[in-house]
Amino acid sequence: MASRPVFIPDFDGQALVSTQFVDFQWFAGLSVSQKQKSVTALHQAARALPGIGKVLEVSTKSPEPLGAALSAFNLCFDSLMLGHPLSVECAFQGSKVFEQGGPFTDIYAFTSRDAKRDERLRISGRLTGFNFANVQWPLEPQTAFYDWLYIRALKHRTDLADQLSDYSAFTDIEFNPQKSINCQAYSVALFVSLLKRNCLEQTTASPAAFLSYVGARPVVSARGDDVSQGRLF
Incomplete structure (x- = not known):
């Protein structure tokens, strides 16, 4: 068994997203087929939650093309400063600032997989913040910079965004x-x-x-926590 979060958009309350943890059968193994078995089990458990209908897996292991396209490895926004599309993953990794270096903006031209594996991200000391397009981002709220990058990319992909209304939760x-x-x-x-x-x-x-609107809002999780926006639990 395993426990994973299900993220549910909240349209009315103070919290913007509700996080519910569910237990489900885990299928061990690194193959896509094993991962998708775990996805199926997770979604079956999620649909037992009140008000949950269709659930979309958002990752490269998603059984649905939409979910795979929405992976940060695949989702890109046009970057005029680079002259080529930039994936969310590359933008995030290449914008990290550490005690001993960064941002390593050459990562912007890497593949998403190579960007995440760049050794400098592990040997440059403590992460101190982010710098993207000459804008400094703090570490708090914890996921603010990542969410900003992702949402900025997605809002220009109406072909993907228009399909999200079919789903009530995401994993x-x-x-x-x-x-x-x-x-x-x-x-x-x-x-x-x-x-x-x-x-x-x-x-x-x-x-x-973005920070002004999102930063002070709570996240309600299945663990009963009520903490600042950007924290998962």
């Missing part, structure tokens, strides 16, 4: 909240919540506007 089978903070499925749920509340354009007008 990422690769995300383990005991080991990671940022989660692409959470970012999708946040995007849907902002869109449905008719405040997407307002909140993405600038980094300051």
Whole structure:
């Protein structure tokens, strides 16, 4: 058995996203087929939650083309400063600033997989913040910079965003909240919540506007915590 979060857009309350942890049967193994068996089990358990209908897996292991396209490895936004599309993953990794170096902006031209594996991200000391397009981002709220990058990319992909209304919750089978903070499925749920509340354009007008609107809002998780936006539990 395993436990993983299910991210549910909240359209009315103070919280923008509700996080519910569910237990499900885990299928061991690194193959795509094994991962997708775990996805199926996770979604079956998620649909037992009140108000949950269709659930979308957002990762490269998603059985649905939409979910795979929404992976941070695949989702790109056009970057005029680079002259080529930039994946969310490369933008995030290449913008990290450490005690002993960074941002390593050459990572912007890497593949998403190579970007995440770059050795400098592990040997440059403590992470101190982010610098993207000459804008400094703090570490708090914890997922604010990642969510900003993801949402800015997704809002220009209307071909993908228009399909999200069919789903009531989102998962990422690769995300383990005991080991990671940022989660692409959470970012999708946040995007849907902002869109449905008719405040997407307002909140993405600038980094300051995003931090002002999103930063003080709570996240309600299955563990009963009520903490600042950007924390998963």
